[in-house]
Amino acid sequence: MKRIVGGLGLLAAGMGVVRWLSSRPSEITRDRTPRNRWIMVTINCAPQRLASRADLPEPITRLGDAVDIKICPAPGDRGTELGARLRDFPRTRISGITTRNMDDDPRRMVEEALRHAKSLIETGEVLRPDWPPSTHPTPAGKLLELAGRRGGRL
Amino acid sequence: MKALCWEGVNKLAVERVPDPQILNDQDAILKVTLTTTCGSDLHLIGGYIPTMKSGDVIGHEFMGEIVEVGSGVRRRKVGDRVVVCSFIGCGRCWYCTHDLWSLCDNTNTNWELAQEIFGFETGGVYGYSHAMGGFKGSHSEYIRIPFADYGTFPIPDGVSDKDALYASDAAPTGWMGAHLGGVKSGDIVAVWGAGGVGQMAARSAQILGAERVIVIDWLPERLAMVERYIDAETIDFSKIDVDAELRERTGGRGPDVCIEAVGMEAVSVPDGQYAYDKVKQQLRLQQERPIAVREAIYSCRKGGSVFILGVFGGLADKFPLGPMMNKGLSVAGAQQHGHRYIPMLLKRIANGEMSARHLATHEMSLDEGPKGYDIFKNKKDGCVRVVFRPHG
Ligand SMILES: NC(=O)c1ccc[n+]([C@@H]2O[C@H](COP(=O)([O-])OP(=O)(O)OC[C@H]3O[C@@H](n4cnc5c(N)ncnc54)[C@H](O)[C@@H]3O)[C@@H](O)[C@H]2O)c1
Numbered sequence: 001m002k003r004i005v006g007g008l009g010l011l012a013a014g015m016g017v018v019r020w021l022s023s024r025p026s027e028i029t030r031d032r033t034p035r036n037r038w039i040m041v042t043i044n045c046a047p048q049r050l051a052s053r054a055d056l057p058e059p060i061t062r063l064g065d066a067v068d069i070k071i072c073p074a075p076g077d078r079g080t081e082l083g084a085r086l087r088d089f090p091r092t093r094i095s096g097i098t099t100r101n102m103d104d105d106p107r108r109m110v111e112e113a114l115r116h117a118k119s120l121i122e123t124g125e126v127l128r129p130d131w132p133p134s135t136h137p138t139p140a141g142k143l144l145e146l147a148g149r150r151g152g153r154l
Numbered sequence: 155m156k157a158l159c160w161e162g163v164n165k166l167a168v169e170r171v172p173d174p175q176i177l178n179d180q181d182a183i184l185k186v187t188l189t190t191t192c193g194s195d196l197h198l199i200g201g202y203i204p205t206m207k208s209g210d211v212i213g214h215e216f217m218g219e220i221v222e223v224g225s226g227v228r229r230r231k232v233g234d235r236v237v238v239c240s241f242i243g244c245g246r247c248w249y250c251t252h253d254l255w256s257l258c259d260n261t262n263t264n265w266e267l268a269q270e271i272f273g274f275e276t277g278g279v280y281g282y283s284h285a286m287g288g289f290k291g292s293h294s295e296y297i298r299i300p301f302a303d304y305g306t307f308p309i310p311d312g313v314s315d316k317d318a319l320y321a322s323d324a325a326p327t328g329w330m331g332a333h334l335g336g337v338k339s340g341d342i343v344a345v346w347g348a349g350g351v352g353q354m355a356a357r358s359a360q361i362l363g364a365e366r367v368i369v370i371d372w373l374p375e376r377l378a379m380v381e382r383y384i385d386a387e388t389i390d391f392s393k394i395d396v397d398a399e400l401r402e403r404t405g406g407r408g409p410d411v412c413i414e415a416v417g418m419e420a421v422s423v424p425d426g427q428y429a430y431d432k433v434k435q436q437l438r439l440q441q442e443r444p445i446a447v448r449e450a451i452y453s454c455r456k457g458g459s460v461f462i463l464g465v466f467g468g469l470a471d472k473f474p475l476g477p478m479m480n481k482g483l484s485v486a487g488a489q490q491h492g493h494r495y496i497p498m499l500l501k502r503i504a505n506g507e508m509s510a511r512h513l514a515t516h517e518m519s520l521d522e523g524p525k526g527y528d529i530f531k532n533k534k535d536g537c538v539r540v541v542f543r544p545h546g
């Protein structure tokens with residue numbers, strides 16, 4: 001008797017699954033509206049090093065009221081998480097790197113400020129790109145440069 | 155000053171470029187005494203590594219003399235004779251302090267470009283494309299060394315320039331393959347590739363206790379070099395079925411640790427698969443010819459380990475995911491964490507346990523750079539590595 005009940009139970013559960021499957025949307029759709037996310041870096045220092053806003057280095061303080069700041073210990077020995085989020089989020093879509101004018105992108109400026117702050121705290125300096133350049137523009141170089149940007153991506 | 159520059163696919167030229175400058179307090183300027191070719195350069199020259207620009211100075215395996223230091227350099231001084239790690243590490247980020255130096259958080263000044271390609275950026279490296287920092291390379295008279303306290307290593311007295319040279323790149327890379335591949339006493343280790351990196355991996359595996367080391371290549375002079383200088387066994391893949399041979403030599407088990415030191419331009423006996431890979435790569439439909447990686451994964455014993463030292467740039471086709479998963483393999487790879495190993499390697503070089511000078515089969519002035527790379531790329535005249543002397 002028990003067995004039959006079990007069987008019926010399974011059958012009922014099976015029908016439930018069928019109903020659930022048929023009610024599911026036929027494809028996965030992601031919400032593509034840009035979200036005002038926290039931009040985060042993890043700094044190799046104890047949380048006490050960043051105990052107050054006054055302890056933050058200049059690249060972050062320069063952002064002033066434009067951003068909210070979040071500081072919390074990272075798990076294990078990973079240091080301290082430092083985050084910044086724009087208070088006034090631009091509604092424009094942030095598109096691919098090739099079309100983006102990076103200098104005008106406020107999120108990029110925040111990200112760069114965070115990275116500079118991290119580097120200053122960890123090493124005492126922000127490494128400057130090699131200079132003066134030895135490069136000169138030619139079509140071959142340009143092509144490879146562009147091809148490369150999609151290099152590892154599907 | 156004079157430098158050897160990348161000018162497009164298979165095009166190199168000696169040019170005059172601006173002298174390097176101290177740009178950060180922790181920088182030093184090095185007068186390059188010796189700088190050498192590496193298999194990685196071939197991938198740049200062949201146009202397989204993205205984000206190169208015409209005029210880029212190449213070269214990343216080198217040693218020399220410090221001629222200027224920034225005000226923040228504490229542990230080095232003008233006149234120090236040093237070997238320099240090919241990767242640039244800040245010494246203080248989480249990765250550097252966990253001995254994962256090539257993953258440094260603070261040395262890739264082109265991080266956005268690199269993130270676009272890899273998801274996260276690697277550390278910077280000299281003379282190796284803009285996605286890896288765009289730093290000028292060492293095939294030049296002078297070079298800027300960021301974070302010089304961490305990236306330069308004093309050469310012990312009694313160790314010659316040429317003996318120390320390969321502690322920059324080939325030796326630590328090979329050591330890392332054996333070490334992180336988990337070589338231990340009693341292991342049988344197979345190494346694909348008998349270039350500088352493969353030979354150093356083979357020697358490192360012996361020092362780490364491997365019972366037997368088998369090196370696979372097809373260039374007779376390189377295989378002879380392995381037998382003579384490394385005292386390891388060899389397999390010529392152009393004549394012998396590698397998988398069957400390895401099975402026979404390992405009691406039917408397969409090697410415990412497989413180290414791949416070939417990279418994205420692997421060759422193979424002409425079969426359908428090779429033609430497929432080559433055509434796809436030339437049409438830029440795939441970046442890699444991962445022939446040796448595939449072979450290593452198939453031949454490795456159940457539960458064994460495969461370590462990829464060869465350089466790859468992006469997506470690989472026909473990666474043997476099934477064999478890897480079902481055989482319970484540990485597969486890993488890395489750009490070299492040289493800072494971790496260089497001081498130890500210099501000691502081993504000093505006491506004669508590790509020797510790499512035989513890799514320097516050719517020596518030339520920097521003016522002969524294009525010719526040197528022609529010989530190295532086409533493996534002419536028994537070439538394993540060409541050493542350039544920028545100051546004659
Ligand atoms: N991980 C790192 O940090 C690091 C550092 C240095 C070099 N590398 C890479 O290591 C690889 C080897 O460097 P190298 O300087 O020794 O180069 P190399 O060109 O001198 O040697 C490569 C060798 O592989 C052999 N080969 C080709 N196809 C093969 C196959 N199917 N099976 C076995 N052997 C094959 C070639 O005949 C050659 O002897 C390159 O990809 C290079 O980019 C990586």
Ligand SMILES: [Zn+2]
Pocket residue numbers: 192193194195214215240323324
């Ligand atoms: Zn190299």
Ligand SMILES: [Zn+2]
Pocket residue numbers: 243244245246247248249250251257258259260261
């Ligand atoms: Zn670092």
